[in-house]
Amino acid sequence: MQDLREPQNDIHREARLLLRAARAASLAVIEDEYPALALVTPAVTLDGAAIVLLSQLSAHTRALDRDGRCALMVSGAATEVNPQTSPRLSLVCDAERSDDPADRARYLAVHPYAGFYAGFGDFGVYRLSTVAARYVGGFARAATLDVARLGPMTGPLCDEAAAAAAMAAANRERAGEIDAMAHRHGGAGDGWRMVTLDADGFDLAREDRVLRVALRRSLRVYGELMIEMNNIAPPTQV
Template structure:
């Protein structure tokens, strides 16, 4: 069994990544490319891919793939950076699920609205099969998919409450959202809004950049999210006023 610290770090890397390295293959030949993922509520990485890209054609023919998510190195040695390699199966998202999941992907990558409706693009999802978490130099452990997966009931509860949380915070507590984004998460001054909420945290965007608030633990209902946002607001304001 993987350590709780390793699991939490892996989840944080997957949830927080704006970019990742995709490993696909063509007739046995490995191929690596840069992709821009966003996590679905159940943690599955979402990819908005063009059929003009080699990796999209490769995933259609061979869905087995891997994604490398990398954090920031502690110093000049790149191997001190935390990272997680996720293995799994890629699949096109069914049309019925596309609108909601595409909106979630665009919330993480708002700049992509310029090309998000091009006919050659479609939404893909990677079903996680397992992971290798490396917390830094010579610190590695394998993590089962079941250890990464959030509780389905908690996912459903937060998803059901998400729109209400977002509307309430953005309409009634814009100052709190700004305090979290700028004071706690280091974002620049801007018109910050909460754009996505899940069991592990929430995404905030000013329309150009996106920052992520990671909760201290996985949450299971809207009351817990409210408490987490109150705590984050207080800390953000304290830092701004400090």
């Protein structure tokens, strides 16, 4: 099989890892002809699009409904005392309401606590389709990104059924190892389960706690998961 994976220090891979690990982000919208900011809690679909759960009672949601142009920024932990040493990713997006059950399921897998209110009539999932992206990964490491490389590199990696089958096999056959991974990433207790999977890693959940685990090498097909689970990247702070 041809290996299309980027090297570990590839700036597009770093950006994907940062976005998929983010549990909070700043969302900029156009409100009354001026930019306005809101704190949101994103998730990322299998094909690399950011999704957010928003209430119609919020001004930023109503602004998005009027004008879907927006921007999303996520950042990681600073490596030095200067906050500007933190990696960050800025996405320019077009937002639209999503009624896709897969988007809602993905969001709630990453933010299970939101299940309490996600069914309220004023809440809905919005998909943010990226049209431009900028990443700053440290000194002299700023770049405008190729948007296509923020998603899966091959068609098989967009296969929801294949990802679900690989997760089910891992949960069934590697339960003890999954618990051990969760413990290394700051989790406690047993009974952790893999709840999302993509080319660059997966999320483990126990009750309302969710931990992101990155792979050292991106998957080419989901059938490689069992092998690559032996090659886990160290925990990172976001």
